[in-house]
Amino acid sequence: MRLLDGHGFASRSLLVTGHGLFGEVRLAARITGLTSNATFGATAQSGASLGFAVSGLPDGVTVTGQSWRTSSAGELATTATYAPDASTNDLENLFVVLTLSDGESIQTPASIIRHPAPVAGTLAPVLEVQGNGTPSVNLAAGFTGADLRYSASPAWITISGSTATIADALRSEVVAITATNSGGSVTVDLAVSIAVRAPVEVQVSPSGNDTTGDGTVLAPFATPQAAQAVMIPGDTLILRPGVYDPFEVLLNGGAASRITVATLPSEVGQAIIRGDLQQHVAYGGPGVAQDNATRDGIRIDGKSYITLRGLTIEYVWRNGVFIKGAGQNTVTGNHIVEDCLVRHTGLSGIMACGERPELAVGANDAFRTRYVTIRNNEVTQTNVVTDYNDTVTNSFGEPGGVGEAITLANSLRYAYVYNNYIHDSRQYGIDFKNHVVDGEITGNRIEDVVRYGIYLDAGETDVRRILVDGNIIQRCRAGIVIAREEDGNDSGDNLIVEDIDLVNNTLANLSRVGIHYQRHPNKDQQDIGYFRRVRARFNTLYNTNTDGSYRDISIDGIATFGVNRAGQQIVSGIELIGNLAWNPDGQMRMATDVAGDPRFTVAQNHNVRNGAFVGDDPLFVDAANGDFNLRAGSPARAKVTTAAYIAGLYAKDSNGTAHVLPTSAGAYYAAA
Missing domain, CATH: 2.60.40 (Immunoglobulin-like)
Structure with missing residues (x-):
């Protein structure tokens, strides 16, 4: 050959x-x-x-x-x-x-x-309005050729075979589509424009239909899940009156386009998200754990810019509202929960956290959830007994939840709890715990809570830069408690309580203590970290030791702290200034044995000194009915004389009236 x-x-x-x-x-x-x-x-x-x-x-x-x-x-x-x-x-x-x-x-x-090289034709432009679904394009229409493979630049278009899928996101862009076979390649431009549509209200009603509904007034969906499938950032999910199963918010909003779940203004409270508190009939039968989407009333997991407004959430196995971050090194947040009624929950009424509280986060964790506002809600009957927690025991040895009415916890920064009404609930009222930094607890009314009205707890990390201002706490075991429940772990000098301001709070008819800076007897026995710059000014305490064997104010327990591992004083900058305390029988009991200790400043108060003593009646207008203004001739007038003590945060009383020296002790200004 x-x-x-x-x-x-x-x-x-x-x-x-x-x-x-x-x-x-x-x-x-x-x-x-x-x-x-x-x-x-x-x-x-x-x-x-x-x-x-x-x-x-x-x-x-x-x-x-x-x-x-x-x-x-x-x-x-x-x-x-x-x-x-x-x-x-x-x-x-x-x-x-x-x-x-x-x-x-x-x-x-x-x-x-x-093959012969492909030949370029044209592709019709994609002109859509956001929220109309996911556009797709038949790329074969733009080319002549055999065995073509397609690619796009930029590559945000998803291509499967000859079909291109375009994400439903705002954009205006020309994409180069290239068709290639063994004979060569050729490129055709595809113009894509996904335009903004005006925000809309997507309506849901128990009488609606998820198959035939379109979210309009005349054709509502039946479930929030179906409604969310057609929503885009900026839309509002309107729940019409009726009862709904628990659900999860599946969408992200934006800074100028929040996702809102709400009622119509005339129907506030009439949309009820109702769980299955004990029997789990709807969610798997007795003893069967619910999944994440249904164990909480409304779950917001790893999302941002969500508003909940005007809803009733009740009979929920765990939390009424549960807000959680997306995980380590990811920041979500900017949530608002407002004007809601939350009741009968097995754990917290409203919980917001960076990570679930049972999972540890470090003191240097980069705050997984940021900016949460909880305002104007009513929260009651939390931590009730369910078949989820009936084997759990709280500090009284009783079954039930061990959360709070409102919980902010575990890697959260910028937490704001305003003007809520919390009442008739087990455990605590409001708790900021374990790596919560930069927040405010202001204007809340907390009544008939079994344990503490407000609890600030560093946990195993820190609680820092928190303002507690203008709250009214009545008929609880304790008013405001600050502690570090470190649980015996070695948190080192990252265990920190720092820059806490208690201002203009009214604490009344408490069984054990009004203000307590606690060195926890079981969980904070190492000399580590810091407990510093905790300032209580212009608070009113009335009848705050009804048991008779405890203390109206207790702060000297933290005086037993020494120096930390860095060789610095753990305790410093602790203040009690301009506060007013009174019990109806005149018998005062204080644990403020810090005289001469430079770490503490106890000055210009009324009826605040160490030990048991008979106080001076401050002459409240009508303490029995909650009027703690001072009558003429009160010995608590003209108590504060130092200008520095009424500067900045302390310039006004709880009603917004400016202090003028000499000014009165307590939360309600009275001229000298």
């Missing part, structure tokens, strides 16, 4: 020996009909009619047979002409083996089989 000495596409010669009569003869064979490809040169193009040509045959020698072949497929045809098919032999090397009449054979150089 004679082989050509090269593999080019042009005719080339081969030295043939063994024909002595003719001397040296140059014999050449080649494939004819090749197509010139702009990218690859001469190509055995799919569908083209190919032949062959032979030159330099000796006299009398003819071609008696031909075999079209590829190295992988073997013989394809024995005809004089052949049309290759790239659908089966794409990118294979095509050649012809020619049989000569003298018994010899020769082979042509190989040519690569390729």
Whole structure:
């Protein structure tokens, strides 16, 4: 067999020996009909009619047979002409083996089989309004060619086969779509415009229909889940009166386009999210744990810019509202919960956290949830007994939840709890605990809570820069408690209570203590970290030790702290200034044995000094009915005389009236 000495596409010669009569003869064979490809040169193009040509045959020698072949497929045809098919032999090397009449054979150089290069057409622009679903484009409509593969630049378009899917997000952009096959590639521009639509209200009603509904007044959806499928940032999910199962908020809003779940203004409180407090009939039967979406009344997990307004949430297995971050090194938040009624919950009424409280976070954790506002809500009957917590015991040895009415916890920064009414509830009223920094607890009314009205707890990390201002706390075990429940773990000097201001609070009819700075007897016994710059000014305490054997104010327990591992004083900058305390029987009991200790300042108060003593009646207007303004002639007037004590945060009383020196002790200003 004679082989050509090269593999080019042009005719080339081969030295043939063994024909002595003719001397040296140059014999050449080649494939004819090749197509010139702009990218690859001469190509055995799919569908083209190919032949062959032979030159330099000796006299009398003819071609008696031909075999079209590829190295992988073997013989394809024995005809004089052949049309290759790239659908089966794409990118294979095509050649012809020619049989000569003298018994010899020769082979042509190989040519690569390729599809014809694709040809560009046009793609219709995508012009959509956000919220109308996910647009798709048939890319094959913009090109002519076989075996095309598509790509996009920029690559935010998702391509599957010949279908491009465009995310429902605001954009105006030209995307280059490239079609490629073995013959080459070509690009067509695709213009995409997803425009803003005006925010809409998407309505849900128990009488609605998730299949036929469209979210309008006349055709509401039946469930919040179905409604969310058509919503975009800026929309409001309107729950019409009726009862709904617990649900999860699945969408993210934006700074100027919040997702809101609310009622109509005339229907506040009439949309009821009702769980299955004990029997789990709706969620799996007795003893079967609910999933994340249904164990809380409304769950917001790893989302941002959500508002809940005007809802009733009740009989929930765990938390009424549960807000959680998205995980480590991810920041979510900017949530508002307002004007809601939350009642009968197995854990907290409203809980917001960076991470679930049972999971540890470090003191340097970068605050997974930020900016949460909880305002103007009513929260009651939390931590009730359910079959979730009936084997859990609280500090009284009773079954039930161990949360709070309102909980802010575990890697959260910028927490604001305003003007809520919390009452008739187990455990605590408001708790900021474990890595909560920069927040305010102001204007809340807390009544008939079994344990503490307000609890600030560093936990195993820190609680810092918290303002507690203008709250009214009545008929609880304790008014305001500040502690570090470190649980005996080695938190080192990252265990911090710092920059806490208690201002203008009214604490009345408490069974054990009004203000307590606690060194926890079981969980804070290491000399580590800091407890510093905790300032209580202009608070009113009335009847705050009804049990008679405890203390109206207790702060000297933290005086037992020494120096931390850095060699610095753990306790410093502790203040009791301008406060007023009084019990109806005149018997005062204080634990403020810090005289001469430079870490403490106890000054210009009324009835605040260490030990048991008979106080001076401050002459409240009507303490029995909650009027703690001072009558004329009160000995608590003109008590504060130092200008620095009424600067900044302390410039006004609980009613917003500016202090003028000399000013009165307590939360209610009275001129001298």
